[in-house]
Amino acid sequence: MPKPTHILVIRLSAMGDVAMTVPVLRVLAQTYPELKITVLSRPFFKPFFGGIPNLDFLEADVYGEHKRFGLIKLAKEAKDMEIDAVADLHNVIRSKIITKYLKFKGLKTATIDKGRTEKKRLISSKRENISQLKTTHQRYADVFEKLGFPIDLEKHIAPPKKKLSPKLNGLLGIESKKLIGIATFAAYQSKMYPLSLMADLIRDLDETDKYRIFLFGGGKKEIQLLKKLENPFANVTNVAGKLTFEEELALISNLDLMLSMDSGNGHLAAMYGVPVVTLWGVTHPFAGFVPFNQPESNQLMADRKKFPLIPTSIYGNKFPSGYEEAMKTIAPETVVQKVRELL
Incomplete structure (x- = not known):
C-alpha cells in the first residue's frame, strides 16, 4: 500500500482532548509539509487549528445531521475529499463506525491505544511508588507513526501570539x-x-x-x-x-x-x-x-x-x-x- 497523502484525523470531544491534538498536528505538518490533513471534529473546535499549514476542517454534527446513520454520511463526505488514511485519536463508538467504514473502502487506518489497562493499574495502586504513564500527546503521535509518519514532539515550534483586537x-x-x-x-x-x-x-x-x-x-x-x-x-x-x-x-x-x-x-x-x-x-x-x-x-x-x-x-x-x-x-x-x- 502506498504511503498516505491525505489523513483524516478524528477527535470529536472533549475540549481539552481536542486541544491536545493541536501541538501534535503542528509537529506533523512541520515534519511532513507535503502531507494534507483534515481534522474531523465539532464546529466549536475549528478555531483551534488556525495557522496549521495544509490542514482542513470537516464539521461533525453528531447530535443532528450526523447522528447514528448520519455517521456513514459523514464518512462518505470524508471519502469524497480524497482521504486515503484515517487516524482515529478518539477510539469511541462514533469514531469506530467512521473508521471501520473507511477501512472497508480500502483506506489505511490506525487507532489510538488509550492505555486503559495501565491506567486502571495506576488508580488501583495503593503503593507510594506510582510511575509516569505515556502522555496523551505521545499516544496521539504513535497513531501517526503507525500510518508511516513518525514525529518528534520535542521539535514543536509554538505559534506566534494572536493579534489583539x-x-x-x-x-x-x-x-x-x-x-x-x-x-x-x-x-x-x-x-x-x-x-x-x-x-x-x-x-x-x-x-x-x-x-x-x-x-x-x-x-x-x-x-x-x-x-x-x-x-x-x-x-x-x-x-x-x-x-x-x-x-x-x-x-x-x-x-x-x-x-x-x-x-x-x-x-x-x-x-x-x-x-x-x-x-x-x-x-x-x-x-x-x-x-x-x-x-x-x-x-x-x-x-x-x-x-x-x-x-x-x-x-x-x-x-x-x-x-x-x-x-x-x-x-x-x-x-x-x-x-x-x-x-
Whole structure:
C-alpha cells in the first residue's frame, strides 16, 4: 500500500482532548509539509487549528445531521475529499463506525491505544511508588507513526501570539504588567481548588501590583461566582461571558502564564506555548494528561501522604468520602511562590 497523502484525523470531544491534538498536528505538518490533513471534529473546535499549514476542517454534527446513520454520511463526505488514511485519536463508538467504514473502502487506518489497562493499574495502586504513564500527546503521535509518519514532539515550534483586537487591548490596559490567566473551575468538584483559597492567592498576586489577572469560566453559575471573586481586586478582570471563543483564544495566546486545574483551559494555553501551572486534586499528572511541554515542576499536587489513594480515578469522577478535601492541602502561598518564580 502506498504511503498516505491525505489523513483524516478524528477527535470529536472533549475540549481539552481536542486541544491536545493541536501541538501534535503542528509537529506533523512541520515534519511532513507535503502531507494534507483534515481534522474531523465539532464546529466549536475549528478555531483551534488556525495557522496549521495544509490542514482542513470537516464539521461533525453528531447530535443532528450526523447522528447514528448520519455517521456513514459523514464518512462518505470524508471519502469524497480524497482521504486515503484515517487516524482515529478518539477510539469511541462514533469514531469506530467512521473508521471501520473507511477501512472497508480500502483506506489505511490506525487507532489510538488509550492505555486503559495501565491506567486502571495506576488508580488501583495503593503503593507510594506510582510511575509516569505515556502522555496523551505521545499516544496521539504513535497513531501517526503507525500510518508511516513518525514525529518528534520535542521539535514543536509554538505559534506566534494572536493579534489583539481593540477590545482586548482595552482589557489589558496601558500599564506594562505580566498577564496571568486563572481558570478556576473543573468538571468535578474533586479537581477544583476551593474558591476561598483561590481568593487568598489572587489577593496575594493582586497586592504586588505587578500582574493583570484574567478569570476564565463559563455557565451562569460560574460567571456569578467569578464576578464575586473579581470585585475586591484592582488588577483582576472576569472575562467569562464577555468574549467570543475566538477572543478568549487570542487573549490566552498572549498570556505570560495560565493557572489551571486539571481541565481544558490548561491545554488551551499550552497549545500556544504559554507556561501553565496546574493544580491537581484527586487526579494525577502520571496518568498522561499534563498540558503540552509543561515541566514536572509546574504540577502542584495534593498531599498523597494524607490522601494515599490519589489518583482515585483518571478523570476525577470517582473518589472516596473525604477526598473532595484533597485540594486544600495545596497552600495558596505555594501557588503564589510558583507563579512569581516563573514570572
